[in-house]
Every structure is written in C-alpha cells, then in structure tokens.
Amino acid sequence: MKSIENLKQTLIGRFGDQVITLAHGSGGKAMQQLIDEVILPFFGKPSDSPLEDQARLPLPQSGRLCMTTDSYVVTPIRFPGSSIGHLAINGTVNDLAVSGAQPLYLSCGLIIEEGLAFAELIEILADMAVAAQAADVQIVTGDTKVVDRGSCDKLFINTAGVGVLAVGMDSGITHIQTGDKVLINGDIGDHGVAILAARGELALETTIESDCAALTTLIQLLLAEGIPVHAMRDVTRGGLATVLNEYAQGAGVGILIDEGQIPIKQEVRGVCEVLGLDPLYLANEGKVALVVPADFAEQALQLMRSHPSGINAAMVAEVVDDHRGRVVMQSDFGGKRVVDMLVGEQLPRIC
Amino acid sequence: MKYVDEFRNGKQAQAIAKRIAELVKTLQVSKQRPLQFMEVCGGHTHSIFRYGLAQFLPEEIEFVHGPGCPVCVLPMGVVDDCISIAEQPGVIFTTFGDAMRVPGSKKSLLQAKAEGHDVRMVYSPLDALQIAKQNPQREVVFFGLGFETTMPSTALTLQQAAKEQVKNFSLFCNHITIIPTIKAMLDSPDMRLDGFLGPGHVSMVIGSQPYEFISRDYHRPLVIAGFEPLDILQSVYMLVKQLVDGRCEIENQYERIVPQMGNEVALRSIGDVFELREFFEWRGMGSIDHSGVRIREKYADFDAERKFSMPRLKIADPDAAQCGEVVTGVIKPEQCKLFGKSCTPQTPIGALMVSTEGACAAHYHYGQIEIPLSQVVSR
Numbered sequence: 001m002k003s004i005e006n007l008k009q010t011l012i013g014r015f016g017d018q019v020i021t022l023a024h025g026s027g028g029k030a031m032q033q034l035i036d037e038v039i040l041p042f043f044g045k046p047s048d049s050p051l052e053d054q055a056r057l058p059l060p061q062s063g064r065l066c067m068t069t070d071s072y073v074v075t076p077i078r079f080p081g082s083s084i085g086h087l088a089i090n091g092t093v094n095d096l097a098v099s100g101a102q103p104l105y106l107s108c109g110l111i112i113e114e115g116l117a118f119a120e121l122i123e124i125l126a127d128m129a130v131a132a133q134a135a136d137v138q139i140v141t142g143d144t145k146v147v148d149r150g151s152c153d154k155l156f157i158n159t160a161g162v163g164v165l166a167v168g169m170d171s172g173i174t175h176i177q178t179g180d181k182v183l184i185n186g187d188i189g190d191h192g193v194a195i196l197a198a199r200g201e202l203a204l205e206t207t208i209e210s211d212c213a214a215l216t217t218l219i220q221l222l223l224a225e226g227i228p229v230h231a232m233r234d235v236t237r238g239g240l241a242t243v244l245n246e247y248a249q250g251a252g253v254g255i256l257i258d259e260g261q262i263p264i265k266q267e268v269r270g271v272c273e274v275l276g277l278d279p280l281y282l283a284n285e286g287k288v289a290l291v292v293p294a295d296f297a298e299q300a301l302q303l304m305r306s307h308p309s310g311i312n313a314a315m316v317a318e319v320v321d322d323h324r325g326r327v328v329m330q331s332d333f334g335g336k337r338v339v340d341m342l343v344g345e346q347l348p349r350i351c
Numbered sequence: 352m353k354y355v356d357e358f359r360n361g362k363q364a365q366a367i368a369k370r371i372a373e374l375v376k377t378l379q380v381s382k383q384r385p386l387q388f389m390e391v392c393g394g395h396t397h398s399i400f401r402y403g404l405a406q407f408l409p410e411e412i413e414f415v416h417g418p419g420c421p422v423c424v425l426p427m428g429v430v431d432d433c434i435s436i437a438e439q440p441g442v443i444f445t446t447f448g449d450a451m452r453v454p455g456s457k458k459s460l461l462q463a464k465a466e467g468h469d470v471r472m473v474y475s476p477l478d479a480l481q482i483a484k485q486n487p488q489r490e491v492v493f494f495g496l497g498f499e500t501t502m503p504s505t506a507l508t509l510q511q512a513a514k515e516q517v518k519n520f521s522l523f524c525n526h527i528t529i530i531p532t533i534k535a536m537l538d539s540p541d542m543r544l545d546g547f548l549g550p551g552h553v554s555m556v557i558g559s560q561p562y563e564f565i566s567r568d569y570h571r572p573l574v575i576a577g578f579e580p581l582d583i584l585q586s587v588y589m590l591v592k593q594l595v596d597g598r599c600e601i602e603n604q605y606e607r608i609v610p611q612m613g614n615e616v617a618l619r620s621i622g623d624v625f626e627l628r629e630f631f632e633w634r635g636m637g638s639i640d641h642s643g644v645r646i647r648e649k650y651a652d653f654d655a656e657r658k659f660s661m662p663r664l665k666i667a668d669p670d671a672a673q674c675g676e677v678v679t680g681v682i683k684p685e686q687c688k689l690f691g692k693s694c695t696p697q698t699p700i701g702a703l704m705v706s707t708e709g710a711c712a713a714h715y716h717y718g719q720i721e722i723p724l725s726q727v728v729s730r
Contacts, residue, residue, distance in 0.1 A: 202474060269352055275474075276707075333580055334361035335403020340716045343696040 004133070007041055008126040015118040022114050025146030035144060038122060042129040043108065043139040055140035057105060060164040066101040068092060069160040077124065077154050079198035081209025082191075085127030087285060088157040090214045091236070093135045097216040098232040098288055100171055100223055101163035103135065108142040109158035114149050124155060135214035137161070169223070173250035175230040181297035182247075182255065182317035183290045185218060185310040186211070188240050189268040192282030196271070204274070208267055213286035218309045227292055227300045235287040238342050241280035243289045244317060244327045245341045254320040257329040257339060263312045280329075281342050291319065358579030359402070367584045368407040374591050380545075381411040387543060388412065388590055389680055391533065392550035393420030393708025394578050400717035402580040412587065415680030416710035418532055418636060419550050421497040422449045423702045423709045424678065426634045427666040429525055430455030433494050435661045436523060437468045443486060445479040446494035448472045449706045454699055456666045476508035476522075483512075483520035492655050496525045500552040502644070503617035506624040509650050523655035524646050527631060529553050530561050531642040537569045541681050546590040548583065549575035551605045556621075558613030562601045570599050577605040624650055632665065634702055635675030674701040677710055684714040691715060 015038065023030040070092050077084040089106065096103040108128065112121065132139055194210040196202060215234065222229060231251075233243045240262070248255045264279055272279045286309060292300050297315055304310030322328075327339040375381050390396055396416045399405065405414060418424055430453050437444035437460065444460070451460040451472060464470035469489075473479050476493050483491035495505040505522060512520045529550060536542060549562060554575045565573050572593040576586035586604040593600060603609055624647060631643025646654040668674055672694065673687040684690050684703070694700040696712050703709035707716070 201478070266352055273352070273355060331402060332361060333359050333402050334364055335406045337401060337403050337717045 004042065004126055004129045008122055011038055011041070011122045012119050015122065018118045020112050020114055020116045020118065020121065020146055022146050022148070025112070025144060031144065038118070039110075039125060039142065039144070042125045043132075043142070055105065055107075057140065057162070063167050063169075064165045066096050066099050066163040066165045067160065068095040069158065070095060071156060071158045073153070073156050074195065075153055076198050077120070079210060080194045080207075082194070082212035082285070083124055083127045084155060084157060085124035086131045086212045088159045089128055089131035089135060089137070090212050090285060092159040092161040093137055093214045093216060094234040094286075094288070096161050096163035097214065097219050098234050099163070099165055100169040100219065100229070100232070101165040102220070103137050103161055103163040103214075103216060105140045105162045106132065106137050107158075107160040108139050110142070110144045111152050111156040111158075112144070112146045113152045113154050114146055116154055121155070124157075131214070135216060171229045171231055173231050173247060176247055176251035176253055176291050176319055177230065177293070178253060178319050178321045179294050180230055180291045180319040181294050181315050182244065182319070183292060183297065183300055183304065184235065184240065184263065184314060184316050185215070185288055185304050185307075186286075186312040187263045187265050187268070188235070188284060188287065189264060189272070189279040189282035191285045192239070192277075193268050193271050195283070196275075202275070204271060206267055206271060208265065208271075211284055211286040213309055215286065215288050215309065218304065218307045219288065221307055222290070222300055222303055225299070225303055227296050227303070229290055229292055229300075231291040232288055235284045235289050237283050239279070239281040239283060240287075240289060240316070241278070241327065241339045242342060244339070247289075247291065247319075248327050249325050251319075252324055254323040254325070255317050255327045256320045256322075257317040257327065259329050260332045261314050261316045263314045263316075280339060289316075294318075355579070358577070358581045360581065363581055364407055364584055367581070367588055371412070371584070371588050371591055372409040374588070374595055375409055375411045377595055378411075378591070380594075385411050385413045386545045386591070386594070387415050387680070388546045388548060388587060389415040389417045389536075389544050390548040390576070390583075391417040391419040391529065392548075392553065393423065393706065394552065395548055395550070395576060395583060396420065396710055396713055397708045398578050398580060398583055400713040403717075404580060404583055407584060408587065412591070415544060416677075416684075416713070417547075417680065418536075418633070418678045419498065419529065419553075420703070420706050420708040420710075421501075421527065422453050422706045423674075424527070424633045424635065425450070425453050425496065425525065425702055426632045427454065427456050427668065428632070428662070428664045430459065431457070431666065432661040432663060433460055433523065434458065434463045436492055436655060436659050437463050437470050439490075439659060441489050443469045443471060443482060443489050443491045444494065445471045445473045445482060445491060447474075447496070449708075450494060450496060452699070452705050453702045454705075476505050477511070480508050480512055480517060480520055483517050484515075487519055489519060490658075491520050492523055492659070493520070494523045494525065496527075498527055498529050498550070498553050499556040499621070500550075502526050502621050502625065503556060503614070506617075506620040509624050509646070509653050510620060512653055513650060518652065521653050521655040521658050522646060524625070524644065526625065527633070527643045528627070528641075530557075531639055532633070532636070533562075533565065535636070535639045535642070536679055537565065537571070539679065541679065544571065544680065545594065546571055547573040548586050548590070549573045549601075551575060551577050551582075551608060554603075554605065554609045554613070556614050556617050559601055559603050559609060559611050560613075566599045566601050572599050573601050575601075575603045575605050575609050577608065623647075635668065635678045637675075669700055672701045674703055677701075677703055684711040687711070
C-alpha cells in the first residue's frame, strides 16, 4: 500500500498541474505517455513481454471460468469512505465472488471527459490499485478513451472480471428451499446515504461512509468451513428489498423479513426518517445476502462475525411456504406488510 | 431512535387496539355496518399501510383514504401546463420529486426531462431560488403544490425573491386548501363517513379552529392526528369514544405539534403572498369553490401564470379510471376496473398510483399479501 501511496504522490508532483485533453485518447504520443507513465505503474504488466492488445492468461487446472462485467458512472466520483476507483474493482470482484468463485483478473476501460485534472485521475487509479491489491486480483488489460466535454461526466469506468469456480460449487436461486435462513454481513444503507450526502443537494451532514469492500475472503471463509450456501447475491442498487424479491420470485418461495433483526446504523435510520426513504431500498457496495439451510445458519453467522467484513452480521429473514413469490416483513410494531420491488427511483415524499 | 421509537411500541399498540375493540362492541351502529373513518391526509394513509394498522383494528372499523395527497389530486391539464413551461427555451423547471412522475395527457415531467428539457427535482423551494440566483440568464420556475403544509415555505421563498429582486424566478402556483374540500365531501350525497382523522401537518399551520364547522354543522367528530402508528391508533380510540359518549367534537391528539391557533408567522406569510381562487379543479373530484390559492397582485412579477403562456386545457380522466370514487372513499382501490391491470405503479394512469401516499399505490405495494405467484410473475 505504501508504494502505491508513494507512486501517487510522485505522479501528482509530476503531472499535477495538467488536464486530460482529447490528445490523450488519440492513440498518439500523449496517449502512450498516459498509459506508460501514469496507468501502467499502478496496474503493472502481467509479464515482462511487450504490451499486446490482449492479456494471455493460464487456464485453471480444474473447475469452471466465471466472467462478469459492470460499468461505473457514480457521481460524484469521490465520496465519503470511497471513490469510483474502489467501486470499479470491488463491484466487479463481488459479482464474481457471490458465485463462490475466486476472482483473478480484471480489465479496466476508462472513458474520460476532456478537462479532467490529472491529479483526480491519478487519485482514482491509486484507489483502483489499492482495491485490487486488497481483493487479490490483477488488472491485466485495459482501454482508454477521451470524449468531448459534456459527453460524459468526468470519468466512467468499465471493468470485466474473470474468476475460477471450484468443482462442485453450484449455488443459485433454484436451490433455495422452505425453511432456509437469509443472512446479511452487516449494516444496510451506508453507501446510499454516503452518496446522497456527498451530492450536497441536501443540507444534511453525516459521518456515514460507503461500505465499499470486496467480499471474497468472507465468502471463501464460509465455503472453506463447509457451509452449504444455497444462494448468494451482493446487495447493491435497489437494496436488500430487491435481492429478497429476486429470491422470492426466482425460487417461487415466500420470504419473511424480521424487521427487528435488520442491522442498520441509527444515523442511516435518521436520514431515512427525515427524507422519507426506506432503508430496505438503499444501495450498498460491500454486502451479501446469503441463503443457507437452517441447520447451518448459526454456524455461518458466527463465522461471518469473526471476519472484519461481517462483525454486524445478522439473520434477517427466513424462507417460508406462504405468500409465494412475495417478500413480507414482520414489523417490530407487530403488523405485516408486503415489501415490493422498487418502482422508478426512490423519491422522497413531499408532505 | 429517540422520539420516534416511543411512538412505534408494539405492546402499547396491542393495548390500545384491545381498548378500541372493547369500546366499539358497545356501539349499536357498528353491529349493522362497519364504522368508516376517513384519514384525510396521505401521510396517514402511508403510515396505516406501512405499519399494517388495519390488522390491529376490529372488523367493525374501516379506514377510508381521503384526498389529502397533493400529487394525487393534480389534474392532468396542470401537468400539461408544467410541461409546456418546461419546454420553453431557457427555462429550468423545478419541483418536488413526486410531482415528476404524475402522468399528463401525453407525458410526465420525468419524460420531458428524458427528452432533454431542464427539469430538476428540489427538496425545497429555496433550492429553486438558489438555482435562479446561480443562473441569472435562465428563467427558473418552481412548480409549487401541496396543502397548507408546504404553502408557508413557498410563500417565504416568494417574499425572499421579492426582497432580493431575483427577477428570473417565478412560481407556478397550484397550492390547494383542505377545508373547502372536506366541506365538499360532507355535502356529497354519497357521504357516509362516521368521523375524520384530521391532517396533522396542515393543522400545525392552520390550527384546530377551522374544523369547528364539521362538528357544529355536519355533526361528525374529527380528531387531529399525528403520523406515528400509536398516534393514529390513539386517534381512532378518541373517535370511537366520542361516538360512544354521544359527543361530536374537534379534538387534538397531536397536541405536541398542533397549537389551537396554528402558526401565526406561517399564516401571515401565506396571507401576504396568496389569495383564494374562485374555484380550483381537483382530479377525480371536479371543480371545488375556493379550494385553491393564487399569487396576489403584489407579487405578480413572480407569477408564472402571468409570465408564460400555457394551454390551460381541462383534460378529462380516462373513462374507465375511477380515481374520483376512490379519492372520496366510495370504492376501494382494488374495486376500480383498472387497478393492477392497466394501472400499476410502473404505468400509472391515475395519480393515486404515483405517490407512495396515494391510496392505490399503497394498496398495490402493501396490500394483498396472498397474491398467487402466477400473477406476481406475469406483471
């Protein structure tokens, strides 16, 4: 980590007063300099051979390949606790990790708006390098484009990821059964609130930071200890409510949430109360909702709580035979209500 | 969370529910038909569904969802007017989030935004004024809507704009007022309500005094209610108690917020900026006398109605939609022919399907726990 920080400071010292121009995406000298002197030092090369148009990777000895892709367009590109750089690594890593795979390689496509300060780009690249190191993945290929001012908002990043799924790993929605328990690895809604606050449109100040983190080691811990996970999804846009609805509809089962068990920070609850938002729909970037057989639920919970990304893990719901295809919440208050898929954006109520 | 959790205590709710059930058994009328209490305000509708309050009440009591959701009663023609302003060159059109999804005759403001017009969501009219100050070369219009709850902040914003001479700012005023609307419902031949839960936040501004005619002239009880689940259950208890005692009064359950005479400062601002219109068109309820306000001559420079030309057409609701009957409590949302079929939160035909405070959206999202899987999947 220290060497990434040193590299960042050196590059900011060297390029700090410059901005990205269309020439940096033109394929000529400026682009070559950007790649060789700014991007590659952070990501490294997979081998000492000259740079080719593609990465050449060894095949796994057994198991299956897993592949995913995701684009990152968050605004602002830097927000409390994280940035688009961390997100671009962890988001794609998590999409692989929730299959049970070990993520190995990522690509990095940068779409940069002309006028972006080099210093900002360097900061984001450093964040990507730090996140990749933490998640134990290599960035092995990439692409850089620069577009006219106004054609994108500062910086968009696409990352594709490749991982290896061990023989016998086969979790998925169709394995969900009545009686299973749903676990989550910690407080919900932090990322959504951090982004809302960072946009500065609300005169609200919070100390909430994004929960952006890779989930690989947490999930691998559970698998290594023999927890027969039935299904896993990372809880991102649309929040916990959306993932549970996907489970309920995909598996044709009912899901009953116990409101009192949902881990959430008081501050996040407070923001939701003030703005009329439902925390069940708030975005997260370091959360997974696992479905496990009831017999293994307690053991899985203890394992999660022993991991730094799962200290506040909780058992939040169970799979039931009633109201098939629907998610219902037993409220603390005593009543039950349907928790539906989100329609449109979550808009605050006006009175 | 302090000052919130105390009002969401399930044990206390059970205790109140038990007392309501015992009390209602002593009423003769409830043995022939259920008592119908209308919650006037959309905020109450939302709480009732969110906390499943109907499950706490005996079957002798029914909630009827009233017209107090401002976006739900917006006529389509007004949405068309908004869009025609937003489409004029150089305009930044601002409003609250909920209003952006209400369908007009051709499209919603959200669709106008997608087509490239500058439509922005704000959380307060003061944010819109700020946008005007930051963009002096653009015309910034704020679409103001809502009852007396949101009226004071709009009024203060206009006063501020006048004081600072922000000439590129104007208000498209569609604020409405609740009292004439309650009166119109009481005058309706379909009227069969046994009592009202009065709107808490409106009352915070206007006080409890303006409701006196309801008990005096129409002999119906009203209890001004807070928005937490225990507030609502306690208010229902107070209504039943009045019926049992043979009383008919205006009572205030929400005393911690609502003063009898309302908020003087807010009322003064409203009076300075707004005056009553002769009539105002409500979606589903038609034209109601003196139920809307417009901007006084004194603030004419900030009046979007005088600044912009707009179609001002009256657009009838689709024939099959029964928004009017739902909004006055004559039928329940799922009894409407379009409910859950062509009219859903994704494709709303009536505005009651748009806001989370609308009765139809609330029924759709929170109601009907036992829907067969086939219907869920085919949506």
